Amino acid sequence: MNDEHLIARSISGDDSAFSQLVRNHQSALRQFLRRITAGDHALADDIAQDSFILAFQKLAQFRGQGSFAAWLRKLAYHRFLRVVETGAQKYEQPCDVSWQSLETRDAVEADILAEKLMAMLSVPERLTITLNCSEGLSHTEIAEITGLPLGTIKSHIAKAKRRLNDFIQAEAVA
């Protein structure tokens, strides 16, 4: 059953339909949050839970403009910003990643490694590069989720790539 049918059934009062929506989207949303929280799995899961609760409460407001996944990310992003405002999340920290681990090809290890690399970036850089390179969204789609201007998004992505590439090259030389 696709998202549209599940959403319609959820709005009409079928809680099991919303639970199925959670099952369908939880992995992608949690991974997105793990990247932007730089590997803080507990915080990422808490924000994901809050986001799904909020989505359940506001489901009637979802008009089908864009995908349900993109709407979830928007809710999660705004919830994450609240956490950042409280200072609970630190960013632009040194990254303890070695050159050997950069050569891994295991999906799980690579995913965890990508999470750690995010610690070097600012919040907007993490967000934009994750949505673009990990989630495969276009700059326009990223602008719809974050509300940032297109030029700013491009600038953040370029800066994030430059910082991460500089780090990778420095590790290779060392």
Next chain:
Amino acid sequence: MLEQLLSYHQTLADHEFVKRFQQRLALQSKRRTLVLTIFGFIGTICAVVGLQGFVSWMPSIHYLEPVDSVIVWTVFGLTTMSLLSLGLVLDEQS
């Protein structure tokens, strides 16, 4: 290499996460029902007392004491119902 690294994904197990979500949702629903029940009960009692006082006051307009208590209880009842509505709105917004 960077783009390839960032594109890696793993599938996260859903059972515990979904179970925790369902428990939170059930708890939220119970809490809301409890708050509604308590305030609704208080508001109803106050409104009934206020109305009864008002009805008993009506035939004799020379008694001023019941007027004060009627006004107080009726205002208290209406205030409680208003607070209940406000609580519902704030709960929805949160």
